[in-house]
Amino acid sequence: MTMTPTVQSTPEDATKLAAFEARIAAGEHIEPKDWMPERYRRQLIRMMSQHAHSECVGMLPEGNWITRAPSLRRKMTLLAKVQDEAGHGHYIYCATETLGVSRDELLDELHAGKAKYSSIFNYPTLTWADIGVIGWFVDGAAIVNQTVLAKASYGPYARAMIRICKEENFHKRQGYEICAVMSQGTDAQKAMLQDAVNRWWWPSLMMFGPPDSASSNSDELLRWKVKRYTNDELRQRFVNLTVPQAQAINVALPDPDLAYDPTSGSWRFGAIDWNEFWAVVKGHGPLNRERVAARKAAHDDGAWVRAAAEAHAAKRAARSTAAA
Amino acid sequence: MANETTGSQWPLWEVFTQAETGDPHEHAGSLHAVDGEQAIQNARDVFGRRGKVVSLWVVPAEAIVASVPSDAGPMFEPGNEAAYRHPQFYKVPRGVRIY
Numbered sequence A: 001m002t003m004t005p006t007v008q009s010t011p012e013d014a015t016k017l018a019a020f021e022a023r024i025a026a027g028e029h030i031e032p033k034d035w036m037p038e039r040y041r042r043q044l045i046r047m048m049s050q051h052a053h054s055e056c057v058g059m060l061p062e063g064n065w066i067t068r069a070p071s072l073r074r075k076m077t078l079l080a081k082v083q084d085e086a087g088h089g090h091y092i093y094c095a096t097e098t099l100g101v102s103r104d105e106l107l108d109e110l111h112a113g114k115a116k117y118s119s120i121f122n123y124p125t126l127t128w129a130d131i132g133v134i135g136w137f138v139d140g141a142a143i144v145n146q147t148v149l150a151k152a153s154y155g156p157y158a159r160a161m162i163r164i165c166k167e168e169n170f171h172k173r174q175g176y177e178i179c180a181v182m183s184q185g186t187d188a189q190k191a192m193l194q195d196a197v198n199r200w201w202w203p204s205l206m207m208f209g210p211p212d213s214a215s216s217n218s219d220e221l222l223r224w225k226v227k228r229y230t231n232d233e234l235r236q237r238f239v240n241l242t243v244p245q246a247q248a249i250n251v252a253l254p255d256p257d258l259a260y261d262p263t264s265g266s267w268r269f270g271a272i273d274w275n276e277f278w279a280v281v282k283g284h285g286p287l288n289r290e291r292v293a294a295r296k297a298a299h300d301d302g303a304w305v306r307a308a309a310e311a312h313a314a315k316r317a318a319r320s321t322a323a324a
Numbered sequence B: 001m002a003n004e005t006t007g008s009q010w011p012l013w014e015v016f017t018q019a020e021t022g023d024p025h026e027h028a029g030s031l032h033a034v035d036g037e038q039a040i041q042n043a044r045d046v047f048g049r050r051g052k053v054v055s056l057w058v059v060p061a062e063a064i065v066a067s068v069p070s071d072a073g074p075m076f077e078p079g080n081e082a083a084y085r086h087p088q089f090y091k092v093p094r095g096v097r098i099y
Helices: A011-025 A039-056 A057-065 A074-099 A105-112 A127-148 A155-181 A186-205 A218-223 A231-248 A272-283 A288-301 A303-323 B036-047 B069-081
Strands: A260-263 A266-268 B012-018 B026-032 B057-060
Touching: A039 A057, A039 A074, A039 A105, A039 A218, A039 A260, A039 A288, A057 A074, A057 A127, A057 A288, A074 A155, A074 B026, A105 A288, A127 A155, A127 A186, A127 A231, A127 B069, A155 A186, A155 B026, A186 A231, A186 A272, A231 A266, A272 A288, A288 A303, A303 B036, B012 B036, B026 B036, B036 B057
Parallel strands: none
Antiparallel strands: A260 A266, B012 B026, B012 B057
16 A cells, blocks of 8 residues: 655654644544644554454355355344444445545455455354354454454544444354354264364464564554553453353363463463464465455456446436436 | 456545434445445445434535644634633522523
8 A cells, every 4th residue: 555655753743743642642532634643644554454354354254154054043143244244344444544545555455465354364164163153252352352442542443443343242142142052052063162162262362463572563552542452451351251151151262271360360371372373464374365365256256336336327427417 | 456447436425324313413434435326325234234224414525624623723712712602601699490
């Protein structure tokens, strides 16, 4: 995407920066036309476009199961959820555009395989239980993240997050319901659920991003109140929320080191395999290439719909001109 | 490949939704659409998917004239300073019910 080159900072910029930081410290929101440091704009474009891409690519693992949902109720739910993800991608793309980048540039980057998105979506959905576990873990983790982002200092991002949070609670509940029902099922169904939990648990913890000790962007984002908590704090919050939910449906989380720490009131968990995380981020996950190819095919296959919409609008415009 | 049709981004529309008759139309967000008709259809799908909406407005974003941030002080300050515009500015005899 096009980025304005870094300009030499002047005394005027220093004054503006101080005023900008004072506004943020006072809890004000920054709106598109307000002055903002170039670095703030770039960080937001990076973070928000990754978020929008994640919503879009996130449709693929679940869309994979729409035709195979085990009942009409589950199929309606899954269709509605996937449609929501498209809507969420839309909200965030629009919010990103307010920073002076075009939708086309963002989509071109995604389709060229240059854009990042949440690495969780590069894992396959092998069984129906995966759909339950995605709702429970992946949407659960997303809610933890997004509830905090709803207080982000950039107004359009915060507003998009508020809208998304309102819609996303259904995503988590339907997923947990699927898991709860399977946990009461046959031995084969219980085994299928446990297998899905085993495969999704660690990638879900990785969704919060690298550990604070290795997160290069965190300090600045926290100072500018784009982020309100660190990756590790949010990861811990997710673990604390999820452990009792797993206990309630007799599912084991695949971590022998998971233990309650009465001093902090938190569940301590084992070491995350960050090599796996970085490998998937760098494009070597199970399905990175397939996801981008499927996204690009969906876009290309929809070209005739966009062409038809333009032709229709042109015809209507010509008619109303002729009638005038 | 996003530009294979006209080679330009479709116009941006601002969307306003009304949740109940009698409520104000509130800004819900924005979207790209080729014309007003399509903007209304897309707005229904994007912003009226759940939760009640009884009316939609779509406005070409370029038609909106907005104040600029640097005006904020001088433009809106008089409103805050004019205490005589607020009911508390006026004294009334104790014990009288005025509303």
